[in-house]
Amino acid sequence: MKRILSLVLLLALFLVGCAPAATPTAAPTEPPATEAPTTVPTDTAVPPTATSEPATLNVFAAASLTDAFTEIGKNFEAAHPAVTVTFNFAGSQALRTQIEEGAPADVFASASGKEMDTLVTGTLVADGTSKVFLNNKLVVILPADNPAALEKLEDLAKPGIKIVLAAEEVPVGNYARQSLDLMNGSFGTDFKDKVLANVVSNEDNVKQVVSKVQLGEADAGIVYTSDAVAAPDLKTIEIPTELNIIAKYPIASLVKSENADLAKSFIDYVLSAEGQAVLAKWGFAPPQ
Amino acid sequence: MKQFISDNHLVWIFILPSAILLAFFALPFLALFERSIDPDFFQYALSEQALKALRLSLSTSTITTIITILFGTPFAYMLARWQFRLKSWLELMIDLPIVLPPSVAGLSLLIAFGRKGLFGSALGAVGISLPFTTTAVVLAQAFVAAPLFVRSARIGFAEIDRQLEEAAQVEGANTWQLFYEVMFPLASRALLSGAILTWTRALGEFGATILFAGNLEGVTQTMPMAIYLGFESKLGIALALSVMLVVVSALLLAFTRKLERNDEHKD
Numbered sequence: 001m002k003r004i005l006s007l008v009l010l011l012a013l014f015l016v017g018c019a020p021a022a023t024p025t026a027a028p029t030e031p032p033a034t035e036a037p038t039t040v041p042t043d044t045a046v047p048p049t050a051t052s053e054p055a056t057l058n059v060f061a062a063a064s065l066t067d068a069f070t071e072i073g074k075n076f077e078a079a080h081p082a083v084t085v086t087f088n089f090a091g092s093q094a095l096r097t098q099i100e101e102g103a104p105a106d107v108f109a110s111a112s113g114k115e116m117d118t119l120v121t122g123t124l125v126a127d128g129t130s131k132v133f134l135n136n137k138l139v140v141i142l143p144a145d146n147p148a149a150l151e152k153l154e155d156l157a158k159p160g161i162k163i164v165l166a167a168e169e170v171p172v173g174n175y176a177r178q179s180l181d182l183m184n185g186s187f188g189t190d191f192k193d194k195v196l197a198n199v200v201s202n203e204d205n206v207k208q209v210v211s212k213v214q215l216g217e218a219d220a221g222i223v224y225t226s227d228a229v230a231a232p233d234l235k236t237i238e239i240p241t242e243l244n245i246i247a248k249y250p251i252a253s254l255v256k257s258e259n260a261d262l263a264k265s266f267i268d269y270v271l272s273a274e275g276q277a278v279l280a281k282w283g284f285a286p287p288q
Numbered sequence: 289m290k291q292f293i294s295d296n297h298l299v300w301i302f303i304l305p306s307a308i309l310l311a312f313f314a315l316p317f318l319a320l321f322e323r324s325i326d327p328d329f330f331q332y333a334l335s336e337q338a339l340k341a342l343r344l345s346l347s348t349s350t351i352t353t354i355i356t357i358l359f360g361t362p363f364a365y366m367l368a369r370w371q372f373r374l375k376s377w378l379e380l381m382i383d384l385p386i387v388l389p390p391s392v393a394g395l396s397l398l399i400a401f402g403r404k405g406l407f408g409s410a411l412g413a414v415g416i417s418l419p420f421t422t423t424a425v426v427l428a429q430a431f432v433a434a435p436l437f438v439r440s441a442r443i444g445f446a447e448i449d450r451q452l453e454e455a456a457q458v459e460g461a462n463t464w465q466l467f468y469e470v471m472f473p474l475a476s477r478a479l480l481s482g483a484i485l486t487w488t489r490a491l492g493e494f495g496a497t498i499l500f501a502g503n504l505e506g507v508t509q510t511m512p513m514a515i516y517l518g519f520e521s522k523l524g525i526a527l528a529l530s531v532m533l534v535v536v537s538a539l540l541l542a543f544t545r546k547l548e549r550n551d552e553h554k555d
Contacts, residue, residue: 091520093520093521094519094520096520097519097520097523147403162420164502167503167517169517169520169521170520199504200419200420200502200504200507201420201501201502201503201504201508202502202503202504202505202517203502203503204498204503204516204517204520212502215398215399215402215404216402216403216404217398217402217403217404217419217420218420
């Protein structure tokens with residue numbers, strides 16, 4: 001009897017253990033009601049929704065949006081006391097796959113048009129509904145003490161330095177390689193190959209690149225300017241406009257969303273002057 | 289007869305929960321194989337990236353297992369047969385990585401042996417830089433997988449009858465002879481099953497590796513890493529790699545189980 005009991009317990013334990021994994025947005029958010037009175041913006045761009053039914057809005061957002069969207073989420077909750085916004089931050093390509101496999105997302109904010117287009121093709125996002133809500137560009141980051149003594153872009157080709165990029169599948173990793181292609185024109189045709197030969201790791205999302213450089217494990221990384229703003233302890237080397245790639249971030253609500261109205265008002269808030277001000281604070285440029 | 293009938297009913301108390309548990313494990317594997325059926329399967333499975341990852345996974349996990357046996361066996365023996373102060377603390381420490389999330393292991397390794405880590409500058413002074421190297425993959429695997437071997441070996445050594453040990457000592461065996469000629473053969477089955485556990489756990493290591501060793505094809509990109517990234521770019525690749533890993537793991541497990549059984553026959 002004891003044995004059966006332990007077997008049942010084991011099974012129960014397994015099922016319980018698996019439960020949180022099934023919901024990608026497991027990160028707990030604080031109840032919004034308590035902070036509502038203090039942070040309600042005076043000239044709120046979003047009228048509080050007519051319904052005060054408690055609702056949860058699942059926002060899947062590119063890892064580079066982590067800081068900015070966390071703040072936007074708090075503001076949105078303040079304006080909608082009954083609403084809880086939960087975020088799932090990861091590489092856009094990972095989020096896109098999760099959505100394709102049926103993850104319960106209401107809003108998708110991608111760091112690349114490509115991932116959004118894939119969802120439009122798969123009829124998970126209605127055609128013509130996605131909007132570009134910001135521009136971002138690339139910058140080279142270095143640890144605060146700059147151990148490899150890098151001064152200019154050309155130094156990225158110095159043999160033996162350790163460079164960390166995002167993987168080619170990740171939007172920022174793809175942009176970085178495009179930018180290196182452009183640099184071939186300025187620094188010699190084998191520049192990109194020399195830089196890629198220095199790459200010691202292809203990270204899964206942009207924040208991992210930032211961490212590896214912050215920890216001083218890598219001598220340089222290529223990330224978005226917004227990531228450099230979020231990590232002020234890092235040194236940077238600017239990439240001139242003609243060698244840079246402008247990333248256009250699209251946002252859209254998902255066709256299967258059960259909170260379509262709420263998703264729309266969240267997107268409206270992101271596009272509003274107030275939402276754009278938060279994005280600008282974190283180093284993003286407005287869409288052109 | 290009565291006894292027989294009631295027994296017949298009772299078997300369901302065993303069969304039903306077992307069937308549920310079995311289905312719980314079998315269904316995901318079934319789904320994996322079903323979804324991986326694709327005209328491009330072999331193109332994915334035999335791609336350069338997949339083969340490199342497979343080779344790296346097999347070689348690193350094998351090295352991890354060998355290192356674990358070399359360092360883990362003496363330690364397990366000490367824990368099982370010697371009496372000394374702080375022993376229970378050492379046991380706790382070697383068991384800790386079993387219950388810790390691998391991400392904690394990866395982070396700890398990075399801040400200890402990373403370039404800017406606590407001991408990283410000392411390593412750097414002699415020209416050693418561990419992160420992003422194949423050595424880092426092995427260290428990450430050993431950190432999470434070696435405790436399984438030590439635990440199994442310790443239990444194996446501890447189960448050996450004390451009288452055998454005393455008899456050997458009476459015969460005049462020294463510490464090494466006692467270990468090598470008496471204790472090691474008697475514990476060999478526990479050592480082998482511990483090694484299997486360590487090997488398979490090392491083969492599947494992901495969390496500590498991605499933090500400490502990063503991800504670079506042919507250098508640090510093991511199978512689990514390639515599957516994780518494949519999941520994000522092309523599901524077909526991830527599925528093909530997963531099927532390969534399931535098949536390879538099953539074959540290795542079957543092979544080592546066979547060795548284990550042969551070993552039993554010898555006794």
